[in-house]
Amino acid sequence: xxxxxxxxxxxxxxxxxxxxxxxxxxxxxxxxxxxxxxxxxxxxxxxxxxxxxxxxxxxxxxxxxxxxxxxxxxxxxxxxxxxxxxxxxxxxxxxxxxxxxxxxxxxxxxxxxxxxxxxxxxxxxxxxxxxxxxxxxxxxxxxxxxxxxxxxxxxxxxxxxxxxxxxxxxxxxxxxxxxxxxxxxxxxxxxxxxxxxxxxxxxxxxxxxxxxxxxxxxxxxxxxxxxxxxxxxxxxxxxxxxxxxxxxxxxxxxxxxxxxxxxxxxxxxxxxxxxxxxxxxxxxxxxxxxxxxxxxxx
Amino acid sequence: xxxxxxxxxxxxxxxxxxxxxxxxxxxxxxxxxxxxxxxxxxxxxxxxxxxxxxxxxxxxxxxxxxxxxxxxxxxxxxxxxxxxxxxxxxxxxxxxxxxxxxxxxxxxxxxxxxxxxxxxxxxxxxxxxxxxxxxxxxxxxxxxxxxxxxxxxxxxxxxxxxxxxxxxxxxxxxxxxxxxxxxxxxxxxxxxxxxxxxxxxxxxxxxxxxxxxxxxxxxxxxxxxxxxxxxxxxxxxxxxxxxxxxxxxxxxxxxxxxxxxxxxxxxxxxxxxxxxxxxxxxxxxxxxxxxxxxxxxxxxxxxxxxxxxxxxxxxxx
Numbered sequence: 001x002x003x004x005x006x007x008x009x010x011x012x013x014x015x016x017x018x019x020x021x022x023x024x025x026x027x028x029x030x031x032x033x034x035x036x037x038x039x040x041x042x043x044x045x046x047x048x049x050x051x052x053x054x055x056x057x058x059x060x061x062x063x064x065x066x067x068x069x070x071x072x073x074x075x076x077x078x079x080x081x082x083x084x085x086x087x088x089x090x091x092x093x094x095x096x097x098x099x100x101x102x103x104x105x106x107x108x109x110x111x112x113x114x115x116x117x118x119x120x121x122x123x124x125x126x127x128x129x130x131x132x133x134x135x136x137x138x139x140x141x142x143x144x145x146x147x148x149x150x151x152x153x154x155x156x157x158x159x160x161x162x163x164x165x166x167x168x169x170x171x172x173x174x175x176x177x178x179x180x181x182x183x184x185x186x187x188x189x190x191x192x193x194x195x196x197x198x199x200x201x202x203x204x205x206x207x208x209x210x211x212x213x214x215x216x217x218x219x220x221x222x223x224x225x226x227x228x229x230x231x232x233x234x235x236x237x238x239x240x241x242x243x244x245x246x247x248x249x250x251x252x253x254x255x256x257x258x259x260x261x262x263x264x265x266x267x268x269x270x271x272x273x274x275x276x277x278x279x280x281x282x283x284x285x286x287x288x289x290x291x292x293x294x295x296x297x298x
Numbered sequence: 299x300x301x302x303x304x305x306x307x308x309x310x311x312x313x314x315x316x317x318x319x320x321x322x323x324x325x326x327x328x329x330x331x332x333x334x335x336x337x338x339x340x341x342x343x344x345x346x347x348x349x350x351x352x353x354x355x356x357x358x359x360x361x362x363x364x365x366x367x368x369x370x371x372x373x374x375x376x377x378x379x380x381x382x383x384x385x386x387x388x389x390x391x392x393x394x395x396x397x398x399x400x401x402x403x404x405x406x407x408x409x410x411x412x413x414x415x416x417x418x419x420x421x422x423x424x425x426x427x428x429x430x431x432x433x434x435x436x437x438x439x440x441x442x443x444x445x446x447x448x449x450x451x452x453x454x455x456x457x458x459x460x461x462x463x464x465x466x467x468x469x470x471x472x473x474x475x476x477x478x479x480x481x482x483x484x485x486x487x488x489x490x491x492x493x494x495x496x497x498x499x500x501x502x503x504x505x506x507x508x509x510x511x512x513x514x515x516x517x518x519x520x521x522x523x524x525x526x527x528x529x530x531x532x533x534x535x536x537x538x539x540x541x542x543x544x545x546x547x548x549x550x551x552x553x554x555x556x557x558x559x560x561x562x563x564x565x566x567x568x569x570x571x572x573x574x575x576x577x578x579x580x581x582x583x584x585x586x587x588x589x590x591x592x593x594x595x596x597x598x599x600x601x602x603x604x605x606x607x608x609x610x611x612x613x614x615x
Contacts, residue, residue: 031411034403041400042423045483048438049426051449068441068449114329121312121322127604131597133329136337137537138592140544140565142572143585146347147340170336173329179533185607192314202317206325220495231431233547249431253551256437263441270434277429285422 052274055267056080063264079268087251088243089272095240096230096247096276099161099168104225106169108218111176116206118177119184120192130181136174141234152239163239168232172225183217184210219287223280230277248273341589347582354578365583375584378555378564379591381474382543385563388478389485389542394535396482397489400424402519404490405497406505421494425487432484436551439480443467467553470560477548477561484548485541489534496527532603536596543592564588 055068059076066073083089114133118126148167149158157163187210195209211218236247246254252273256266312319348365350358369375409417427435442449445465454462466476500523508518524531546565549555555562555570564584571581 027411031407034407035412035416038400038403038408038420042420045426045486046423048435048442049430051442052438067447067452069452110329110332113325117322117325120314121317121325122319123322123326124319127600129326129330131593131600133333134540134596134600135341135589135593136333138540138544138589138596139337139341140546140568140585140588142546142565142569142581143344143589144337144340145572146578146582147343148336151335151339166332167336170332174333175537177329178537182529182533182607187313189313196315196317202314202321202325205314227429231429233431233433234550249433252431252437253433256433266437270437273431273434274429277431278426281422281425281429285418285425 049274052267052270055264056271058264058267060262060264063262076264079262079265080272082265083255083269083272087255087269089248089251091244092246092248092251093276095161095245096249099165099236099247100226100229102165103168103172103229104222106165107172107176107225108221110169110173111180111221112206112211112218114173114177115180115184116202116210118181120187120210121202122185126181130178133174133177136171137178141171144235145238149238158239159241159245161240161245164232164236167235167239168225168229172228176221176225180214180217180221183214187213216287219284223284223287226280227277230280248276344582345586347579348586350579352579352582353576355576358579361579365580368580369583369587374559374562374567375564375587377559378562378567378584381561381563384474384478385481385542385545386539388481389545390535390538392482393485393538394489394531397486397493397534398524398531400486401490401493401497402523405494406515406519406523417494421487421490424490427484428487430484432547433551435480435484436548439552440467443476468557470557473553473557473561477552480548480552481542481545485538488538492530492534493527496530497523500526528606532599536599536603539595539599540592543595544588 051068054071055063056079057075057077058066058072059074059078062073062076117123118129123129144167148163152158152160152163157166191209191213192205195205200208230247231249232247233249233253236250237253240246240250252269255269312322347358349360349362351361351364352358404417404420408420430438443466445451445463445468448466450466451463454460464472466472504522505518508522513521544565545563546569549561549563549566550569553561555566565588568581568584568588571577571584575581
């Protein structure tokens, strides 16, 4: 397999970007204006996040006196602590992480197998197969609740995290299949030809050629799937009824109904609900740069 | 081995030479099996329920087309679909167009003149709302827009525009526009991330050639950028349209479809029939009608996309 591993085309995939060319670095007034506009848009988008941050550290009296926009007059951690303890936050964190992690990996795997058959295998009727698979994405989730409730009850998966995991593997992989199938459809033929001349069978081609070359796209999908699953609400709310199984968003929302919660604890709960995905995103956001179609070799 | 047929006949041939496309079927088995259990069966079940009067307790009672007749004369249902158009404007049209411009701006201008770090920092900022769980977003937006001591009203008062203070989500004239603005805020980051990734495929020499030919930024953007990243534009437009048609979370958490029916959307209407009115049969009918609409839109979309791809293939061959 050695010749396959040192894939020459991978280098071709990353054309040297011309960083320094004559005059490229000169900045006109217009460039600064564009930057200004871009920064302003960024600030507008970030305002609500600033508000979450500021209000999480205020005491209720402080909030009542100064309103939502001012900085806290002194740092107050009781809201954060109250939320942390009331919902047993580490438990919810682990639930969300466990569910989203397995879904992300499972859905990418299924997407890849589907897309391999559709994009590279060019299975007959692939357009229609993609449409049918996309059904998982098209359906309003409310449609699934009643039937799946009965089905999971029957097999003893109701109030079990695997119920949610299975549902989201199917839903997320529908998007993955759609995107990946069109990327694989443009996979460079020469590489596949070379591999098959070397005697690689389909399974080997998938794992030794297609998988490594499209890894950037696959990692983008993993990030999307993880965050999307983390943020899901309706299905986890319905299928994870017991407190110990709930995810972070469900825990936050359930507490919302609790009249005893003051605004600053609410804000603290929002902050704690947001931080995990934020950290995840910051760690992996570079992966996004490498591109959804990085496999597209000329 | 390589039988290059110069005809336009679409032979069932895989991209792997010597491999019949049928040999790839086993790879579809896990995906299609799961899809059948989790999606297809519930969907068929749901379609069956549309022909019944079912309250969730006693077994469903067959009523034929009653639910469907009711649906077509139900003003609330049509209002909910009208609001879907507004959601498409807010979640598809504006984010895709703005996302294209911003992605090109970040990649082409800011990235090249001010450095990739600034560009990716801004991109991450734009993407922030996408990583915020809808429930939490709703809590925050809820405070910002609330009539008493909400942040927006306070800001308006502070800058001397106190007359503009408003119960943003609570009055019928501003509830829908407010939701639209929120959805633009939520959605914008998604196309930007995908488009910026796609832009890396664009050969910089193309731009330089166009520049030498005297094409201005907009002309280059239209004829090079927009055409090369067309597959991603398709993916973004279709997935956002689907998301817009079945939007539920923000409505559920922010307005509950109100005031009155001013912000009701089909998915929320179906949900409230299911769980508040216990009219499961009618809820299923609304949900099925919505699915039919989404499926029709998607099929048309994918057929157009396939046709364009095929045309391109013929051109490049």
